[in-house]
Amino acid sequence: MEIFGIPLAAFLGQLLLGLVNGSFYAMLSLGLAVIFGLLNVINFAHGALYMMGAFLAWMGLQYFGISYWVMLLLAPLMIALFGMVIERSMLRWLYQLDHLYGLLLTFGITLIIEGVFRSFYGVSGQPFAVPPQLAGATDLGFMMLPIYRAWVVVASLVVCLATWFVIEKTRLGAYLRAGTENPRMVEAFGINVPLMVTLTYGFGVALAAFAGVLAAPVLQVSPLMGSNLIVTIFAVVVIGGMGSILGSIVTGLALGVIEGLTKVFYPELSSTVVFIIMAIVLLVRPAGLFGREK
Amino acid sequence: MTLALEIKGLQAWYGESHILHDMNLSVAQGEVVTLLGRNGAGRTTTLRAIMGLTGRRSGSIKINGIETIALPTHRIAHFGIGYCPEERAIFSSLSAEENLMLPPTLTAGGMSVDEIYQMFPNLEERRSSQGTRLSGGEQQMLAVARILRTGAKLLLLDEISEGLAPVIVQALSRMISTLKAKGYTIVMVEQNFRFAAPLADRFYVIEHGHVVAQFNANELSTKTDELNELLGV
Amino acid sequence: MSRKLGYTAVLLGLLIAPFALYPVLLMKILCFALFACAFNLLIGFTGLLSFGHAAFFGGAAYITGHALKMWGLPFELGILIGTLFAALVGWVIGGLAIRRQGIYFTMITLALAQMLFFVFLQAPFTGGEDGLQSIPRGYLLGVIDLRNDLTMYYVVLAIMVLSFALIVRVIHSPFGQVLKAVRENEPRATSLGYEVARYKLLAFVLSAALAGLAGSVKAVVLGFGTLTDVHWSMSGLVVLMTLVGGMGTLFGPVLGAIIIIALENKLGDVGAWLAQVTAVEWFNTLGESVTMITGLIFVICVLAFRRGIIGELAARIR
Numbered sequence: 001m002e003i004f005g006i007p008l009a010a011f012l013g014q015l016l017l018g019l020v021n022g023s024f025y026a027m028l029s030l031g032l033a034v035i036f037g038l039l040n041v042i043n044f045a046h047g048a049l050y051m052m053g054a055f056l057a058w059m060g061l062q063y064f065g066i067s068y069w070v071m072l073l074l075a076p077l078m079i080a081l082f083g084m085v086i087e088r089s090m091l092r093w094l095y096q097l098d099h100l101y102g103l104l105l106t107f108g109i110t111l112i113i114e115g116v117f118r119s120f121y122g123v124s125g126q127p128f129a130v131p132p133q134l135a136g137a138t139d140l141g142f143m144m145l146p147i148y149r150a151w152v153v154v155a156s157l158v159v160c161l162a163t164w165f166v167i168e169k170t171r172l173g174a175y176l177r178a179g180t181e182n183p184r185m186v187e188a189f190g191i192n193v194p195l196m197v198t199l200t201y202g203f204g205v206a207l208a209a210f211a212g213v214l215a216a217p218v219l220q221v222s223p224l225m226g227s228n229l230i231v232t233i234f235a236v237v238v239i240g241g242m243g244s245i246l247g248s249i250v251t252g253l254a255l256g257v258i259e260g261l262t263k264v265f266y267p268e269l270s271s272t273v274v275f276i277i278m279a280i281v282l283l284v285r286p287a288g289l290f291g292r293e294k
Numbered sequence: 295m296t297l298a299l300e301i302k303g304l305q306a307w308y309g310e311s312h313i314l315h316d317m318n319l320s321v322a323q324g325e326v327v328t329l330l331g332r333n334g335a336g337r338t339t340t341l342r343a344i345m346g347l348t349g350r351r352s353g354s355i356k357i358n359g360i361e362t363i364a365l366p367t368h369r370i371a372h373f374g375i376g377y378c379p380e381e382r383a384i385f386s387s388l389s390a391e392e393n394l395m396l397p398p399t400l401t402a403g404g405m406s407v408d409e410i411y412q413m414f415p416n417l418e419e420r421r422s423s424q425g426t427r428l429s430g431g432e433q434q435m436l437a438v439a440r441i442l443r444t445g446a447k448l449l450l451l452d453e454i455s456e457g458l459a460p461v462i463v464q465a466l467s468r469m470i471s472t473l474k475a476k477g478y479t480i481v482m483v484e485q486n487f488r489f490a491a492p493l494a495d496r497f498y499v500i501e502h503g504h505v506v507a508q509f510n511a512n513e514l515s516t517k518t519d520e521l522n523e524l525l526g527v
Numbered sequence: 528m529s530r531k532l533g534y535t536a537v538l539l540g541l542l543i544a545p546f547a548l549y550p551v552l553l554m555k556i557l558c559f560a561l562f563a564c565a566f567n568l569l570i571g572f573t574g575l576l577s578f579g580h581a582a583f584f585g586g587a588a589y590i591t592g593h594a595l596k597m598w599g600l601p602f603e604l605g606i607l608i609g610t611l612f613a614a615l616v617g618w619v620i621g622g623l624a625i626r627r628q629g630i631y632f633t634m635i636t637l638a639l640a641q642m643l644f645f646v647f648l649q650a651p652f653t654g655g656e657d658g659l660q661s662i663p664r665g666y667l668l669g670v671i672d673l674r675n676d677l678t679m680y681y682v683v684l685a686i687m688v689l690s691f692a693l694i695v696r697v698i699h700s701p702f703g704q705v706l707k708a709v710r711e712n713e714p715r716a717t718s719l720g721y722e723v724a725r726y727k728l729l730a731f732v733l734s735a736a737l738a739g740l741a742g743s744v745k746a747v748v749l750g751f752g753t754l755t756d757v758h759w760s761m762s763g764l765v766v767l768m769t770l771v772g773g774m775g776t777l778f779g780p781v782l783g784a785i786i787i788i789a790l791e792n793k794l795g796d797v798g799a800w801l802a803q804v805t806a807v808e809w810f811n812t813l814g815e816s817v818t819m820i821t822g823l824i825f826v827i828c829v830l831a832f833r834r835g836i837i838g839e840l841a842a843r844i845r
Contacts, residue, residue: 042630090830099630100576101829104770107763108825115819119812174396177387185383188345189397189444190371231641231759234634238627268649275642279623282635286626 006264012143018260019253020149020218023156024050024211026252028233030160031207033242034167037180038200041091041102047230048113049205051223053079053212055117058128058221068131072213079209080202087201092194110227117223125220152214159210164245176200235278241291251289296359298323298448298479299344304353304363306343306503313339313348314503321448326470326480328490330525331500337483338380340500341450344481345377346370357448373448374401376441380452380483384425384433391421393436397444404445413469414439431462438469448479455489463489487525499524541684550676551748556788557687558745563768563780564694565737570766571775572698573730574710576633578762579620579640580738583613585756586643587739588746589653592662595747597652602665602673606686606743613739614732616643621731625724637759644757658753662746673747683744690737695777697733706730738765760818767821770828773835782836791817 003011028046035043056075060066066074086109094101134148167173179186179193187193212225219225240251255274263270281289299321306314313336321327329337342348344355346367355363357373371377376397384393394410394417411418414435420428428436434454441449451470455463463486470480470493484490490497491514499507499521507524509517544553562584569575591609594600600608624635647653654660664673673679697703705726708716717723746752755761764787772783798813813820828835834842 036630042634090826093830097833100633101833103576103578103630103633104766105826105829107766108822108829111763111818111822111825113822115816115822118818119816171395174388174392178385178396181385181387182383184347184367185379185385186396187367188347188371188377188379190368190400191398192368194366194368227759231637235638235641238631238634238638271645271649272642275638275645278635278638282623282626 004265009143011264014260014264015257016145016149016153016260018257018263019153020256021259022253022256023153023160024215024229024252025233025236025256026160026249027156027207027211028229029236029240029248029252030163030245031204032233032237033245033248034163034176034207035201035204036237036242038176038183038197039087039091039095039102040099041094041106042099042234043201043204044103044106044230045086045109045113046106046205046208046233047226047228048110049079049083049226050208050212050215050229051117051226052082052113053209054128054216054219054221054225055121055212055223056209057213057216058126061128062126068213068217072210075213076206076209080206083205084198084202087198091201092197110230114223114227121223123222123224125222125225128216128221130217148217152218155214156211159207160249163207164249167245232274235274237288239274239278239281239288241288243288243291247288247290295323297321297356298325298358299481300354300356300359301340301344302354302356304340304343304351304355306339306348306352307350308339309349312503314343316504317343317353317500319498319505319508321479321481323479324474324477325495326474326482326493327496327498328494329481329483329498329500330487330490330521332525333485335500336503337500338452339503341377341452341481341483342379344370344450345375371397371446372400374446375448375450376444376446377450378437378441378452378454380456382433382437384428384436386424386426388425389421390417390423390425390428390432390436393425394421394440394443397440399444401445401447403447405439405442407443410439410443431458434458434462434466438466442473447477448481449473450481452483453485454482455484455486467493538688541688545677545680550680552788552792554680554683554748555745556785557683558741558748559765559768559784559788560781561687561690561741561744562738562765563772563784564691565734565741566765567769567774567776567780568694568697568737569730569734570769571779572703572710573706573727574713575727575731576766577624577636577731577734578633578759578766579636579638579643580735580765581757581759581761582620582640582643583617583735583738584742584745584765585752585754585758585761586616586647586742587613588742588752588756589647589659591743592659592746592752593652595665596659596662601669602667602747605665605747606740609743609746610736610740613742614736617732617735617739618728621728621735625727625731637762640757640762641759644754644759647757648754653752653754656754658751659746660751662750662752664747664750679748683748686740686744690740694737698777702726702729763825764821767825767828769835770833771824771835773837773839773841776835776837776841779835779837786836787821790820794820 002008028050032043032046035041053075056078057068057071060071061068090105091102094105130148134151137144137146167176175186175191175196179196183193236252236255239255240247259270259273262273297320301317301319304314304317317340329340331337339348343351346365351363353363354361357375360373362370362373388396416432417436417439420432438454454466467489473480482490494511496510497508498505507520566580569577587609590612591605594605594608620636620639623639624632627635648655664679667673667682671678673682705721709723709726713723742756768783768787769780771786772781773779794813794817798810801813802808802810
């Protein structure tokens with residue numbers, strides 16, 4: 001069976017891969033948006049921390065025999081801690097200044113992290129085996145469904161929706177939303193806003209690291225995997241606008257799928273289609289699809 | 295008995311602007327004190343300085359006898375202070391009820407949610423609405439109600455009658471009388487002299503960031519001329 | 528008076544420099560100095576942070592290189608075409624980016640530059656990963672042989688001096704004053720009746736064109752154009768040069784360019800010396816860790832040294 005001249009199985013396979021990439025886009029742009037909302041900083045280091053998450057998973061397995069499942073929890077925790085140290089020691093001095101300094105600082109941190117990893121591991125990727133419990137594929141009749149890729153999409157959706165729920169529906173999320181709007185007032189109520197800021201940064205980068213661990217068996221674990229991704233994430237965030245959580249998630253997934261489909265029908269455009277869409281959105285709806293001009 | 299609030303030699307800045315110069319005032323437990331003065335005199339800044347919301351501060355601010363001048367904002371609230379800012383600061387990204395529940399409970403003895411909804415039935419009706427969709431009067435009630443929930447016994451109220459319909463202002467007046475009867479300590483900044491006069495025990499007149507006059511409620515009738523001159527009414 | 532003296536001294540120094548230092552290195556520094564000055568026009572004087580200037584620098588390099596190598600155009604036409612290309616791309620990217628303010632503007636410049644990177648990566652004429660090689664220098668105006676490094680140096684110096692003079696002229700012009708007003712307080716500039724968007728776009732196009740000129744000249748001087756020239760790390764590098772030297776100052780970017788390029792060249796030697804002195808073997812790899820060192824300088828500058836060298840000096844003198 002064929003769709004526009006492409007065999008159905010191959011088409012659906014690419015669609016799934018698009019969903020996988022879209023899941024990463026969603027999780028990373030979500031983390032970026034949450035951090036930006038409260039800190040007013042664009043965390044350029046998001047890509048590098050995603051890479052570190054993947055590398056920690058690889059190093060855990062390679063050097064200490066720690067399983068993927070443990071690293072799925074451990075890597076985000078370690079990166080959260082690392083991120084909180086960065087926020088406490090460096091980022092917090094810049095809050096009173098122009099936003100661009102936050103971007104420049106996190107850019108510098110990105111270069112340091114990538115430089116260090118490159119000096120030890122070069123630029124080529126390290127392979128990471130799919131964990132045995134998720135290996136193989138099931139036959140759905142119209143296509144073969146690689147179990148690991150389905151797992152990535154499901155796990156990402158669960159984490160993203162859980163994040164959405166916490167932020168929109170819980171008391172803790174109310175603190176975050178109120179803090180994004182008027183942090184001084186929230187402090188006047190007795191809430192330790194500086195601590196909340198630190199924890200939020202930690203959470204945002206933990207999301208990135210979680211995405212990194214998920215990505216390790218799908219992509220190659222390389223010091224450059226973050227920088228390849230981060231600029232696309234910026235485009236995703238400009239397209240979606242950073243005003244709504246669900247907006248970020250939907251935009252990320254949609255763009256991943258569109259990119260995947262482009263790879264099938266117009267492969268030469270696939271690396272630039274997200275940017276082209278960004279240009280169109282800027283012409284038609286500058287605030288972003290779900291955004292409120294900040 | 296320790297003073298609820300004792301301010302000595304307070305100076306405060308917003309960046310480079312020096313707003314409060316040698317501010318001195320005190321408030322006893324259970325007193326209602328009103329800060330009068332022209333716009334720009336530094337009344338709002340005084341309240342903000344107590345909460346640590348200005349820039350640099352120096353001098354002494356003692357709350358229930360404890361020095362708080364060096365403390366960060368989020369610790370000051372835990373002394374049992376509720377601050378209701380001039381701009382009300384209702385959060386648009388929260389519903390009315392979320393706004394009400396946001397400030398954490400500081401001490402026991404605050405009003406329960408039921409008690410609050412009894413006092414302000416409008417708030418119960420509109421509780422799922424987005425915070426900023428409420429009318430001006432409702433938002434003001436919400437701003438006061440949410441600090442009543444926390445158990446704060448020292449209330450800093452900034453222009454709560456401003457821009458509200460007379461019938462609502464009366465309701466607020468009754469509310470303050472009730473709180474006063476319950477032993478709350480209240481510091482009010484008020485332009486509306488007719489609102490403040492029947493409620494307050496004492497008055498401070500503030501000009502250029504320090505106190506220029508103070509008098510008790512029973513001195514009011516004799517001081518009207520002086521007041522008119524000071525306030526330029 | 529002292530300023531004129533200063534300028535003359537610097538000019539004299541530049542005129543005799545190739546007899547003391549390697550001309551190709553000097554020319555490279557001059558190109559990056561112009562690149563940084565062009566970038567500074569935008570961030571230092573208009574308050575707009577573009578993170579995609581590599582698109583203009585490297586893009587013009589490719590176009591000029593192709594024009595000289597494949598179409599056999601003379602030097603001056605090739606440079607002109609490269610500069611115009613950069614201006615055009617600047618007009619498109621600037622026009623789109625200006626639709627958002629603040630940090631969104633920066634992200635858009637980065638994203639659009641990245642798009643151009645992918646286009647150049649895939650386009651056959653650029654030579655992809657190998658780069659565009661063997662760009663001929665040819666003759667200036669048909670008579671001056673540019674293959675002589677010394678001759679080339681003086682031509683490049685002339686171009687740079689004229690461009691720098693242009694930048695100075697723009698900054699001190701009424702147009703430049705409006706730019707500064709936009710940087711200081713955009714809403715107020717709008718309320719005064721200035722069409723702020725048009726000024727921003729004009730500044731952006733000018734900055735892009737000059738960056739393109741720098742890239743074009745560099746391609747001819749070194750004889751090749753590579754993907755590195757259009758990669759966002761190059762955009763980051765010019766930001767760093769301007770930051771280290773001093774944003775918003777006239778000479779800061781020039782000084783920053785000198786320092787960063789000198790650092791890049793000497794990093795290997797510094798690393799070797801450090802390895803000797805501290806007996807830590809890893810320092811020997813410092814030469815390859817340009818990325819990491821760049822990042823470190825960024826972090827230090829942003830945290831402790833925001834005004835840059837010239838900025839700090841200016842503040843002390845005052």
